[in-house]
Amino acid sequence: MKIKNLAYSFLFFCFSITVNAQDSNAKNADKKYDNYAYADAIKLYENAIKKGYRDENILQKLGNSYYFTGDLAQALKSYEELFALNRNQEAEYLYRYSQCLKSAGNYSKSDEILDLFSEKAPLDKRGIIFKKNRNYLDDIKINSGRYEIADAGINSKDSDYGSVLLDNKLVFTSARDTGSIVKRNFKWTNKPISALYAVDLMPDGSIGIPVFFHKKDLKTRFNESTPVFTKDGKTMYFTKNNSINGKKGQSENKITLLKLYKAIFINEEWGSIQELPFNSDQYSVAHPALSPDEKTLYFASDMPGSLGQSDLFKVSINSDGTYGKPENLGAEINTEGRETFPFISNDNEIYFASDGRPGLGGLDVFVSKINNDGSYDEVQNLGERINSKQDDFAFIINSKNRNGFFSSNRENGHGLDDVYRFTEIRKLICEQDLMGTVTDTETNETLPNVTLSLFNEASQFISEAVSDQNGNYIFPNIKCGKKYFIKTSKTDYEIKEIPLAIKRLSGKTTLPIAIQKKFTPLVAKTIVVKATKVNPVIIKSIKVGTDLAKLLHIPMNFFDLGKATIKKSSEPDLMKIVDILNQYPTLKLDIRSHTDSRQSAENNMILSEKRAQSTKNWLIQKGIDGNRLNAKGYGETQLVNRCADGVKCTEKEHQQNRRSEFIITYL
Structure with a gap:
């Protein structure tokens, strides 16, 4: 798996099915698999298959091991063999199979498998979202073509991802082996452990040489990744493997999970490292993000109360430095799949990666506007070229100049994961002007002073307009892709309700309205x-x-x-x-x-x-x-x-x- 998936060690099911008649390779592979040592497990399972041991359990776990390490092409081969052997698999295998099919560009077959998944797990939100939006590829196409992207110029043959801006520097996570840190490998992938690096961003747009971000008092033999900084540059929140006094911390199942830590910049050094109080040895907490006012910390976790394999949460940061109780962002954002790598823009938009929503394959980047009341607008896929058939994640953007960075394991990269830079050339805002003329049904005369009320599909009032002296009305800047209805009101005329659906294209919609005059009713x-x-x-x-x-x-x-x-x-x-x-x-x-x-x-x-x-x-x-x-x-x-x-x-x-x-x- 790409090194980013150290953050996913809490995300996946571990299926314990007793395997009979296996050789020692298969039995040892199960042990590696149970300890999340997927790279080693793959070798042992492949050796067992070469010796003729090809059963349902081996194919399930081999497919999962490839899937968890981000090799969706090899996972697809294993899942295809698995379903050829026995089509009656648990629903989660159907979902993973559909994701792998997308990574191969086979969207029609993926949709067929998602239909089977929906039948097998009718209450799963991933299937419900898919059934409501079967034309998701059309929506993604509409949202595509809005970014110019390029290699960030910092990538190595290993995994580079999870970048963040700090003044004129780009701080990012890398598993590159420079020879200057303890040579230890992460058993999930058998690749070097990750550390934080920084590179200068020059005024002319060029990139400096990556160096270690901090002095060796902060570097350990454990993975560290995905930092976020306060605007004054004095406080850093970051992800690191569970460790206690420099020693490995473990869950009840002897697994080292992830925790969030806080560091303070004092005397030109990062120190005063503290573990955040809502961490646990029994679940992972990772990938911090800060709200624009820095009063709320967002993160990914599989803590109790999660809806899926990993959810997005938020927690208040109190003025005295204490923290509130973590809150799940709820079903408006989270699914039964993986939601991870949150980022909050200065426009109060939440960007995140998910494989639980209709996408192009693997993790896709999505965005939703955070409303003033804390609710969320429609979640939208960013489209190509940010998203691809592989994993795309760790998206950040400067709200002023619309430049930013994201990470991906797409084809033709330098290493396992790479950092890309981008410029957004067109915002993801789809609005239309709804306009028309109100006339009398019988005389066809235009009618001034007609009050028109706009409601959404849930009968919630949106706005009001009044026709002018020529009978013309307009509702400016209403959202695309939604259903509405207009209710008319004018003295001596019948009330009329007109339903309409706005297309997912910016521009205007013209809706003429004719209303009927009523006879003067008796008062009583x-x-x-x-x-x-x-x-x-x-x-x-x-x-x-x-x-x-x-x-x-x-x-x-x-x-x-x-x-x-x-x-x-x-x-x-x-x-x-x-x-x-x-x-x-x-x-x-x-x-x-x-x-x-x-x-x-x-x-x-x-x-x-x-x-x-x-x-x-x-x-x-x-x-x-x-x-x-x-x-x-x-x-x-x-x-x-x-x-x-x-x-x-x-x-x-x-x-x-x-x-x-x-x-x-x-x-």
């Missing part, structure tokens, strides 16, 4: 519901905006839990609505369905929409003209009490939010 009417077996005689005053469900004391919920089919027991109550619609043939209704906040917002929106349409269809089946009925689901967007996500409420309080409304829109 007195209605009499005729006596039936289920309805007493009711005399009530109604007007536009009246909710018939409340007026007639109809129970709010007509559906079983999680279902969208009207219960038989609810039909007598709904017949009251039919009675009124039959008595007053001009009356029109807005059928609105709402849910409580339990379950996801997306699922609640889908369920409420199905229920509203089901109610409309039921009324149509009873002879009501569908043109008199408008149906819409609102999910959990219009709660009537405090019972939002995370708020503990009684069943009765949740019931208040699970309701159907029948709002009169025309008399």
